[in-house]
Amino acid sequence: MHAIEIDHVSRAYQKYSARHRFQTFKSALVKGDLFRALRPDELVTALDDVTLSVEKGQTYGVIGENGSGKSTLLKLVAGIAKPTQGEVRTQGKISALIELGAGFHPEITGRENIFINGIMLGLSRKEISAKFDEIVAFAELEEFIDAPVKTYSSGMYMRLGFAIAINVNPEILLIDEVLAVGDAAFVPKCLDRIDDFRRRQKTILFVSHDLTTVRKICDRVAWLKNGRVQMIGEPKRVADAYLQDVAEKQERSFERQQRGPAAAPSDQEERRENRWGKREIEITRVVLKTAAGEEKHVFAPEEGLLIEMDVVAHSPADDFAFGIGLFNSQGTCCYGTNTLLEDFEPVSIRGEGKVVCRVEKLNLVNGTYYLDVAVHKRDGYPFDYHRNLYSFLVSSKHKDVGIVRLTHRWSFSEGIDLKPPEG
Amino acid sequence: MARIFENLKQLYRYRVLIQSLVMRELKARYRGTVLGFLWSFFNPLLLMIVYTAVFGLIINPRDPAFESRPLIYALYLFCGILPWQWFASSTLESANVLMINGNLIKKILFPAEILPLVTVTSNMIHFFFGLPIVLVFIPILGKPLTPYVFLLPVVILVQYIFTLAFNLMISSLTVHFRDIKDILANWLTFWFFATPIIYPMTFGTIQNSAPLRLMLNLNPMTHIIQGYQYCLFYGEIFHWKRLGVTLLVSLALFAVGSMIFDRLRDSFAEEV
Numbered sequence: 001m002h003a004i005e006i007d008h009v010s011r012a013y014q015k016y017s018a019r020h021r022f023q024t025f026k027s028a029l030v031k032g033d034l035f036r037a038l039r040p041d042e043l044v045t046a047l048d049d050v051t052l053s054v055e056k057g058q059t060y061g062v063i064g065e066n067g068s069g070k071s072t073l074l075k076l077v078a079g080i081a082k083p084t085q086g087e088v089r090t091q092g093k094i095s096a097l098i099e100l101g102a103g104f105h106p107e108i109t110g111r112e113n114i115f116i117n118g119i120m121l122g123l124s125r126k127e128i129s130a131k132f133d134e135i136v137a138f139a140e141l142e143e144f145i146d147a148p149v150k151t152y153s154s155g156m157y158m159r160l161g162f163a164i165a166i167n168v169n170p171e172i173l174l175i176d177e178v179l180a181v182g183d184a185a186f187v188p189k190c191l192d193r194i195d196d197f198r199r200r201q202k203t204i205l206f207v208s209h210d211l212t213t214v215r216k217i218c219d220r221v222a223w224l225k226n227g228r229v230q231m232i233g234e235p236k237r238v239a240d241a242y243l244q245d246v247a248e249k250q251e252r253s254f255e256r257q258q259r260g261p262a263a264a265p266s267d268q269e270e271r272r273e274n275r276w277g278k279r280e281i282e283i284t285r286v287v288l289k290t291a292a293g294e295e296k297h298v299f300a301p302e303e304g305l306l307i308e309m310d311v312v313a314h315s316p317a318d319d320f321a322f323g324i325g326l327f328n329s330q331g332t333c334c335y336g337t338n339t340l341l342e343d344f345e346p347v348s349i350r351g352e353g354k355v356v357c358r359v360e361k362l363n364l365v366n367g368t369y370y371l372d373v374a375v376h377k378r379d380g381y382p383f384d385y386h387r388n389l390y391s392f393l394v395s396s397k398h399k400d401v402g403i404v405r406l407t408h409r410w411s412f413s414e415g416i417d418l419k420p421p422e423g
Numbered sequence: 424m425a426r427i428f429e430n431l432k433q434l435y436r437y438r439v440l441i442q443s444l445v446m447r448e449l450k451a452r453y454r455g456t457v458l459g460f461l462w463s464f465f466n467p468l469l470l471m472i473v474y475t476a477v478f479g480l481i482i483n484p485r486d487p488a489f490e491s492r493p494l495i496y497a498l499y500l501f502c503g504i505l506p507w508q509w510f511a512s513s514t515l516e517s518a519n520v521l522m523i524n525g526n527l528i529k530k531i532l533f534p535a536e537i538l539p540l541v542t543v544t545s546n547m548i549h550f551f552f553g554l555p556i557v558l559v560f561i562p563i564l565g566k567p568l569t570p571y572v573f574l575l576p577v578v579i580l581v582q583y584i585f586t587l588a589f590n591l592m593i594s595s596l597t598v599h600f601r602d603i604k605d606i607l608a609n610w611l612t613f614w615f616f617a618t619p620i621i622y623p624m625t626f627g628t629i630q631n632s633a634p635l636r637l638m639l640n641l642n643p644m645t646h647i648i649q650g651y652q653y654c655l656f657y658g659e660i661f662h663w664k665r666l667g668v669t670l671l672v673s674l675a676l677f678a679v680g681s682m683i684f685d686r687l688r689d690s691f692a693e694e695v
Contacts (some may be wrong), residue, residue: 013693075692078532079532080529080530080531080532080692081689081692082689096530096531096532098530099526099529099530102526102527102529102530102531103524103526103527103530103531105447105451107450107451107454108447108450108451108454112447112450115443116440116443116444116447119439119440119443120440120527120531120533121531124439125439148454
């Protein structure tokens with residue numbers, strides 16, 4: 001039994017050209033093309049031949065990047081937009097948590113808004129009266145319910161919107177990212193309520209960026225990419241495939257960004273601010289690679305990291321050291337070292353050469369990192385110092401936090417049973 | 424045609440929502456003011472004072488219909504201005520109503536024609552608040568209050584249909600042509616003076632000029648406003664033939680307005 005059936009649905013949005021944007025009623029009348037002016041010039045496809053069906057009682061997740069058509073899909077199911085092609089069939093009353101509190105009027109009280117919003121969502125006056133106390137209690141707004149909504153904080157606004165929508169008691173619940181804006185205390189309460197829905201065998205269509213929640217609550221997941229269904233299946237499998245795709249994309253965009261400054265910072269301003277030293281010994285190029293030697297900008301911890309520096313000594317020297325420093329996006333130094341600190345004794349350097357710092361396992365938590373590289377004298381006099389000129393991303397399956405990932409292993413005594421992670 | 428009836432049936436299903444939205448509109452309008460609902464009475468009263476001062480005392484038209492008394496002239500003015508204001512402010516608000524409620528149209532499933540409908544209806548209720556002032560002043564100024572007052576609902580119905588029809592068109596077209604709003608303000612001023620509100624049709628200049636008479640008679644608002652003036656000011660029956668034709672014109676306009684609105688409906692969510 002299907003609660004939602006989406007059958008070869010396409011949705012094109014009308015895009016009007018710049019000429020049309022500035023079209024005025026007067027000019028349309030003068031030119032006599034009033035009806036032509038109302039026709040779109042170009043169509044943008046938001047959804048392209050999407051077919052999926054949600055069974056009754058299923059919690060169905062839809063993931064994808066911004067602009068992949070997730071919200072359009074939800075609007076089609078809610079009936080707010082109509083498909084250009086294909087058909088959407090639904091069974092049962094639908095409530096959409098698309099924009100919480102859409103239609104609240106700022107000047108009137110929370111009490112009055114509950115009634116109007118409830119009626120808009122398809123409740124009768126009687127039903128709202130019966131549920132009124134529950135709605136107010138859930139939103140934790142007992143003290144403020146008779147104050148105009150314009151005096152509410154955005155959190156209160158959202159709580160009230162959620163409380164009304166969830167109390168519509170639908171057969172099908174559509175959720176669009178709304179949980180992303182809730183405060184820390186309210187989100188678990190909402191998730192609780194959604195869990196309750198699942199237990200009562202109601203159908204939920206859940207659109208989110210939050211893969212953790214998707215993995216946790218969904219029975220099945222569809223991944224949309226550029227308006228097409230890329231993959232449908234098991235939450236974990238689809239989410240992993242999606243993550244991998246995102247990582248690849250990040251890699252590509254990083255590469256584009258890095259291509260310029262990686263060779264040698266050319267911009268004068270940047271050079272003065274982020275690179276200093278007289279360059280008696282110069283670092284001409286820095287390349288980041290995995291331990292296996294693949295040039296990359298997004299690293300998984302187990303891939304390791306090679307920092308390769310091409311150096312040129314313009315005159316022979318016997319007092320020098322090479323150093324590196326890793327900083328996270330808050331500017332905290334995660335790790336820094338140099339050859340002196342590790343008791344390498346400089347002997348001589350002449351002409352061109354290559355310095356490689358090999359990190360076997362990149363024990364950092366997820367995030368963006370900035371790299372300092374430098375060559376300097378024993379007393380700290382810099383020959384060539386590159387400050388935060390290079391960056392890379394660490395992306396791992398695990399969401400642990402902190403500054404570094406300590407190598408560790410869990411063990412449990414008998415009587416404590418945990419299922420180890422798969423794979 | 425079938426589509427129009429289907430849409431009307433749907434509107435009936437949404438009557439509770441319409442009712443709540445009208446209530447909300449009325450409540451929100453004077454929320455935060457000291458006098459609150461009393462403003463609905465004070466506004467027309469103050470307006471009447473202004474018009475009496477300017478047109479009655481300063482301009483002072485000498486027409487037998489006004490018995491050369493400024494206050495009687497003010498009463499005549501008032502019978503026309505009150506319904507005109509209902510029409511004009513509904514139209515101006517309707518031009519904006521879809522844009523202002525853009526987040527509703529984008530996020531909640533409901534027939535969008537509810538929005539202009541609510542605008543016209545809440546403005547009508549405002550008009551109702553001003554009506555008692557006229558009814559009180561007629562006997563005070565020594566004019567007879569005749570049983571023809573009970574024909575007012577007919578006139579009000581015709582105006583309601585005409586205003587709604589016009590506003591359906593305006594509200595949907597403004598989504599695509601934003602400058603209608605600006606044109607509208609000027610157009611309404613012109614329209615105001617092209618309707619016998621501050622002058623009666625019995626003026627010699629009008630009676631002696633056939634083209635002028637024709638122009639005024641082609642304006643549907645002429646017959647609607649005259650309907651009020653007959654029921655209230657003159658205490659006579661209105662030209663039922665003319666008002667009947669106006670009703671037919673209004674119904675035809677309503678059909679056209681609904682069709683335009685329906686045709687553009689799907690584009691609202693993207694354009695507002």
